[in-house]
Amino acid sequence: MIRLVDVHKSFNGQKVLDGxxxxxETGKITVIIGRSGGGKSVxxxxxxxxxxxxxGEVLVDGVDITRLNDRRLNDIRKNFGMLFQDAALFDSMxxxxxxxxxxxxxxxxxxxxxxxxxxxxxxxxxxxDVAHKMPSELSGGMRKRVGLARAMALDPKVILFDExxxxxxxxxxxAIDRLIVDTQKHTKATCVAISHDIESTFKIADAVxxxxxxxxxVSGTPDAVKASEVPALQQFIQRKxxxxxxxxxxxxx
Amino acid sequence: MxxxxxxxxxxxxxxxxxxxxxxxxxxxxxxxxxxxxLRLRAVFKQMEFVGVDSLLVVILMGTFTGGVLAxxxxxxxxxxxxxxxxxxxxxxxxxRELGPVLTSLMVTGRAGSAMAAxxxxxxxxxxxxxxxxxxxxxxxxxxxxxxxxGVLMLPVLTIIADFVGIIGGYLVGVGLLEINSGxxxxxxxxxxxxxxIFNGLIKSAxxxxxxxxxxxxxxxxxxxxxxxxGKATTQAVVVASVSIFISDYFLTAAMF
Numbered sequence: 266m267i268r269l270v271d272v273h274k275s276f277n278g279q280k281v282l283d284g285x286x287x288x289x290e291t292g293k294i295t296v297i298i299g300r301s302g303g304g305k306s307v308x309x310x311x312x313x314x315x316x317x318x319x320x321g322e323v324l325v326d327g328v329d330i331t332r333l334n335d336r337r338l339n340d341i342r343k344n345f346g347m348l349f350q351d352a353a354l355f356d357s358m359x360x361x362x363x364x365x366x367x368x369x370x371x372x373x374x375x376x377x378x379x380x381x382x383x384x385x386x387x388x389x390x391x392x393x394d395v396a397h398k399m400p401s402e403l404s405g406g407m408r409k410r411v412g413l414a415r416a417m418a419l420d421p422k423v424i425l426f427d428e429x430x431x432x433x434x435x436x437x438x439x440a441i442d443r444l445i446v447d448t449q450k451h452t453k454a455t456c457v458a459i460s461h462d463i464e465s466t467f468k469i470a471d472a473v474x475x476x477x478x479x480x481x482x483v484s485g486t487p488d489a490v491k492a493s494e495v496p497a498l499q500q501f502i503q504r505k506x507x508x509x510x511x512x513x514x515x516x517x518x
Numbered sequence: 519m520x521x522x523x524x525x526x527x528x529x530x531x532x533x534x535x536x537x538x539x540x541x542x543x544x545x546x547x548x549x550x551x552x553x554x555x556l557r558l559r560a561v562f563k564q565m566e567f568v569g570v571d572s573l574l575v576v577i578l579m580g581t582f583t584g585g586v587l588a589x590x591x592x593x594x595x596x597x598x599x600x601x602x603x604x605x606x607x608x609x610x611x612x613x614r615e616l617g618p619v620l621t622s623l624m625v626t627g628r629a630g631s632a633m634a635a636x637x638x639x640x641x642x643x644x645x646x647x648x649x650x651x652x653x654x655x656x657x658x659x660x661x662x663x664x665x666x667x668g669v670l671m672l673p674v675l676t677i678i679a680d681f682v683g684i685i686g687g688y689l690v691g692v693g694l695l696e697i698n699s700g701x702x703x704x705x706x707x708x709x710x711x712x713x714x715i716f717n718g719l720i721k722s723a724x725x726x727x728x729x730x731x732x733x734x735x736x737x738x739x740x741x742x743x744x745x746x747x748g749k750a751t752t753q754a755v756v757v758a759s760v761s762i763f764i765s766d767y768f769l770t771a772a773m774f
Contacts, residue, residue, distance in 0.1 A: 310647075313650075313651050314650075315647055315650055315651065335655070339653035339655075340653075342650075342651060342652070342653040343653050345651060346651075347648070347651040349644045349647070349648060350644070351643060351644065353643060353644040353645050353647065353648040354645075355640075355645055355648075356639075356643075356645075366652065367652045367653075370652065370653070370654055371653065415652075425651075
């Protein structure tokens with residue numbers, strides 16, 4: 266289980282996370298919603314130790330990863346996979362080499378075994394015959410699929426998704442949503458996504474949490490969250506420009 | 519007045535901060551260099567990029583620099599009948615100074631800038647973060663091979679530049695300006711010591727370290743999208759070139 270306790274983080278004096286508490290259930294899809302620049306990415310990067318908090322704990326299976334040295338943190342990271350917003354594929358490598366990368370780094374499997382796993386993972390995300398292509402030859406949706414295949418290469422227990430549907434057309438976005446749900450069903454992994462896409466969120470989430478002013482203001486099942494009367498949440502899910510959330514507090518991370 | 523002090527102070531703080539970060543990156547790279555496994559494939563790939571791919575420009579630069587040096591020296595020496603010293607002047611100039619410095623500047627423009635651009639792009643497209651999330655240290659994976667390639671390949675390129683420079687000088691001196699070939703070569707052998715060549719090579723290894731470290735540093739800490747990558751690339755070339763000139767003075771003062 267992943268738990269964030271009283272996490273504080275500021276950049277250049279601007280508070281991004283302000284005593285944030287969050288519990289993420291194992292084996293479920295949790296979607297964290299909030300405004301662009303509201304600290305969602307920062308929150309996600311705390312979970313995998315890319316950013317260390319100024320104060321507070323990030324507990325993964327009871328271990329506070331903020332206090333670990335690089336070697337122990339890397340041991341924990343091997344149980345994680347992350348799909349970045351623009352997939353972050355290594356553009357000097359082919360698609361196949363990208364997916365094989367974690368396997369080459371962290372396993373002693375033979376070349377043929379790795380090739381087979383790469384093929385399987387690519388099929389799992391709905392791609393065939395692309396292993397030899399370069400990432401620049403793929404569309405946005407395909408790149409995300411490859412990114413997901415790479416994130417799943419080591420069969421992680423936790424998969425993190427950084428705005429999985431942002432920048433995609435509605436049809437591709439829906440396909441990625443389905444892919445996330447199918448992947449979760451197939452792997453039983455704990456999935457954490459951040460998103461500002463309301464439709465997609467309620468389609469895929471087992472649990473939803475909303476971040477606002479550096480704190481989680483609502484969390485629970487999608488139905489419970491929808492029914493919540495917190496004004497900022499209602500403004501957000503009803504897509505209204507007027508309300509407690511004003512057009513300030515913008516910090517791109 | 520206060521504004522002036524503020525500006526100077528701010529600049530000084532930035533310099534100290536940046537210098538600290540460069541040293542941090544250097545020490546981190548040293549530590550990761552000693553931790554096995556060394557990624558030989560990545561090292562060879564970088565050696566090819568820094569070394570083999572720079573060969574043509576270095577040969578062209580070396581040949582013509584040697585030639586022009588012979589021309590200039592000839593016009594000076596002719597005034598007091600010392601044309602025979604042109605060969606040794608070219609050889610000394612190439613091995614001690616122009617070989618290492620000009621080669622490093624060429625490689626800075628070619629490979630140092632590319633290092634900053636490549637790592638900078640990887641930073642802004644989150645590829646460096648992706649390496650962290652896959653439990654791979656980007657310093658080991660990206661910075662170490664580039665620094666090794668810089669330190670190893672610059673002396674190799676420099677010795678080639680020295681060699682073709684001397685040939686270029688010979689072609690101009692003996693072929694064009696009709697200096698006696700025997701005197702030209704004999705004076706060169708008499709005056710140029712092996713130490714001149716070695717010290718030049720040590721300098722070039724230091725320059726190789728500087729240009730790869732600065733290139734990696736500027737790329738590794740890039741922020742601000744495409745514009746940031748552009749800035750990082752320009753800064754890498756400027757900072758590395760200036761650092762090469764400054765360190766050249768101190769290394770030369772210490773060596774010769």
